[in-house]
Amino acid sequence: MIIADKEITVEDIRKMLSEVVDPEIPVVTIADLGILRDVRKEEGKFIVILTPTYSGCPATDMITLSVIKKLRDNKIENFHVVTQLSPAWTTDWMTDECKAKLKRFGIAPPEGSSATEVLEKKHPRCPHCHSMDTILVTAFGTTACKALFKCNDCREPFEYFKCH
Amino acid sequence: MEDKNIYEYTLMLADSSLIMGQRLSEWTGHGPILELDIAITNIALDEIGQARLLYQFAAELKNKQEPGSKATEDTIAFLRDAWDFKNLQISELPNGDWGQSVLKIFFLAHWQRQMYGKLIYSPIKNLSDVAEKALKEVTYHVRWSSDWVRRLGDGTEESRGRMQKALEYLWPYTQEFFEPEGYEWDGIFENAGEDFFENMKAGWNKEVSLVLTEASLTLPESHTYMRKGGKKGLHTEHLGHLLAEMQFLQRAYPGCEW
Incomplete structure (x- = not known):
């Protein structure tokens, strides 16, 4: 597992998370919607940056959980999910x-x-x-x-x- | 000291949103028609969402000031008493009829638009980030509530009469919107001079008056007694009842989750 971890790239994580669907509109993914803002590697840790759509959207917590589950299901443990508010989410993305x-x-x-x-x-x-x-x-x-x-x-x- | 000001200012915004959201959510299942039920509870949801983001920041500040206080968005929302709440009094008032509820949203959404419109330039990044998000949402509330104020004010004799009554009831609570407490000055806004809040008030007055005029409603006399105090923890009797219901579960079963 640890060896496998070393081989996993930011691009792999990005691809993996691109499969996570929106819980309320399951035909689109969080990458499609622009909720998945970025994945990068800092000090050996994958940093996943998500942005909420509307402040009160009940799907936000669910999406964070789905991301964590997706990573854990793929035996990835060294990650940190960050919620970033600015720039504010827009449908332009x-x-x-x-x-x-x-x-x-x-x-x-x-x-x-x-x-x-x-x-x-x-x-x-x-x-x-x-x-x-x-x-x-x-x-x-x-x-x-x-x-x-x-x-x-x-x-x-x-x-x-x-x-x- | 400055952090304490930022904390209290954040609570003032967060409490106003939470109490408004909690109050409006009482419409769930009682809206005049299904679509309006959904609309008003969606607004409640936006408000509670904004409150959550602000409380998360407030909890961060609190834990920095008092290490070991273990504050979270939930402890701040559910474990404080009425005198600790800094919400504008108008947000805690009973919903009344549909007209009174939409007029309340109308006043508050216009206030939020002025406030968030300035806050996006705040040097405090956590606050400007929330403001950037919230500004879009409250702009939509402004639009929706303005449509309803026009529609009911400029409607039938019955609807106009009720809107005029709601206006006379709610108007005295709008005075405290732009009368800053001490904590609203320091460090929140850059270059907030003497006329800073006066300008916001003028902007609010202009936008609100325009719609009220289109709605053929008449502003109450200028010598009306104006209420204030919410921002420093003075409230009407209604807040205690609202909190009793909202906080019941966490008070009876501390830390309960589901």
């Missing part, structure tokens, strides 16, 4: 692949940049029929990061991952 995965899952991905769209989008594109004739039902959805919309064309309700 989401990968394009992440946005595509969300859309396939039925969640409209954030549109535009957080610099200009901090407040909710008026008419995000419907993830089902791609219509832009959509209307806000409520500014807060089932999780802190989403709002609820309805499509006037296909009549389906859908969640929109807010630009943040």
Whole structure:
């Protein structure tokens, strides 16, 4: 185990943790979402840097636990998980692949940049029929990061991952 | 000495968020419709999340000041009494009807936006980091609550009447927002001159008045008696009852976890 540890690189850890999924939206990983900020090695220890999405997101503790479990399952013990608040998490860090995965899952991905769209989008594109004739039902959805919309064309309700 | 000021200032922000979050969470399962139930409890969640980040920093400070005190975010939230809480009094007031609750969020979210908007430039990194995150969240609360204030104020005779009543009830509690306690000056903000809090207050007044006017609501007379004292631990009778419920488990079963 100790010998194996020596051979493990930062890149291996990064790859390993890229498989950890978000507990509330399990189609995307913490790397996709930009929650996994960095992995580096300091004095023989792997430092894993995570950033919470919303301050009160209940998934935050769960994500930290999943990361610890993932590392331990791979027999890695010499690590330290650090929560870093600044720079504050933004949906701008989401990968394009992440946005595509969300859309396939039925969640409209954030549109535009957080610099200009901090407040909710008026008419995000419907993830089902791609219509832009959509209307806000409520500014807060089932999780802190989403709002609820309805499509006037296909009549389906859908969640929109807010630009943040 | 400076650390003590930072500790108390952090508690003032954290307590205001926690008490507001705890109070708003009483709406869980009682919102007018499901979507609004979810909205108001999501706001409560954001507030409690911000409070947690601030308490974690407060615990760090406390342990540095008094080694061996073993403070954690939980001991600070659950094991202090009402007179130790430094929250703004408005946060502990009962929810009242929907209009009163959204107006309370409206006042507090505007206060937080002013405060966090300045705090992001604080030389204290732990505070500026929290402010950077929280600012985005409270901006969303400002937007949501402003929509509701306009909608109810500029609504039916019934809704306007209730909003006006809520305004008269809550307004006297807004005075203490920008009247700094001693601990708010030292070391928290850089270059906080005499007009620092006055400017924040002017910014708050401008934004709040604009929405209230659009909502066709009338501000109470300027000679209204204004309340204060929350920031130094003076509270209304409501805080004790709220804490009795919130702290019950940790008081009855110390250190209980699940």
